[in-house]
Amino acid sequence: MTTNILFAANSERWSVYEPHLRHALDSQKIDYTLGTDMPKDQVDYIIYGPGLSEIEDFSAFPRLRAVLNLWAGVENIVKNPTLTVPLARMVDEEGLTQGMVEWVTGHTLRHHLGMDAHIVNPDHEWNHVAPPLAAQRPVTILGLGELGMACARSLRQLGFPVTGWSRRQRSIAGVTCYSGPDQFHRALDGAQIVVLLLPLTPDTENTLDAHAIGRLAPGAVVLNPGRGPLIDDGALLAALDSGRLSHATLDTFRIEPLPAGHPFWAHDKVTVTPHIASETRPASASRVIADNIRRGITGKPLQHLVDRDAGY
Known part of the structure; x- marks a missing residue:
């Protein structure tokens, strides 16, 4: 038939x-x-x-x-x-997952190595300061579905201490896994890079709010290739302006394409990528x-x- x-x-x-x-x-x-x-x-x-x-x-x-x-x-x-x-x-796994792993790994390494200061150096400053090794840069991944688990494994293989959080308990070799609302803030504590890969549901909207940001290490970096509404935009901008966060690299937004006048476009601590992390x-x-x-x-x-x- x-x-x-x-x-x-x-x-x-x-x-x-x-x-x-x-x-x-x-x-x-x-x-x-x-x-x-x-x-x-x-x-x-x-x-x-x-x-x-x-x-x-x-x-x-x-x-x-x-x-x-x-x-x-x-x-x-x-x-x-x-x-x-x-x-x-x-x-x-061959397409979506691999694309996400490459985007997350690339931008994690970019911020870990401080690449921006070397790529854009108009004053030709010889700032001889080596970055820490990966083992000294804790990374937290919020969301341990297929994409989150793959990214966690990739970063762990590079030597990063990786912590993950999800609604359901997960087990990933070499990764500290937390689950449920009671353990959410434990997963954030001291993270220098946080990656948002949660699904968008009523429970996950504004997951990264001012309180959550306050649990991260001072000067932490936020990567959001998940969904735009996972972040409280106002809290994110306030944390960037105050120096509480050092940078945010964002691939997804509440309104897409991101409107021309949105503050993210002009902010010197925000990188906008046009929803390309996992096509x-x-x-x-x-x-x-x-x-x-x-x-x-x-x-x-x-x-x-x-x-x-x-x-x-």
Whole structure:
């Protein structure tokens, strides 16, 4: 029986994804039809791009078996009351995870080594001060999902003392792991670099507020490749202005693209990157999607299913 797959994102994405999806589906030997427009009563699976799709009422698809999210974040769809079929988020070690590891590792090393002072040195100052070794630079990662665990392992391999915090208890070799609200501030205490990789839920909004910032080491650095609302922007700016924090490198924001007049653009202690830390790569993401569709067709459990109660 033919499996009908609706690609629900914009036409620009379709032109990029179509050849990769067809190659991945063919490789799985799936009998399928794939397109951006088909009768709603014939759709079996929806490949969904949050913010790119016009679909709001999933109850209009009576044959729908699952929705396969193109991104790791699901906050824009998970609470949709019409979505009663399984929802799978994108977990792609080859693409998304590797991209996040490279961004987090690169910017951690940038701040650890003090690279900015060497790259921009208009006065040609010979400031012969070596940075500490990684073992002397404690790093805390907030959020130990697939992305957070991978980043923790990468930084630990480089010699950084890594502490992680998550809602559920995790165990990662060489990493100090805390969990639950009672241990949150223990994970922050004395951190010189903090990385935010939590999912966005009502419970995680403004996780990094003035109180949390106060637990970090003086002059700490904040890296946020997770979600913009994880940070209290006002508290962050106040801490940067006072010197409590020395820098913030931000990849995600409450409003995207970041408005031209936003204080982050002009602040000399803020680096803005345009939501590039962990982009979905069409080739590897298509393989993840095709594998999940094959699993659904053959009666196997889908991978990377979202916990609706937890919100991720």
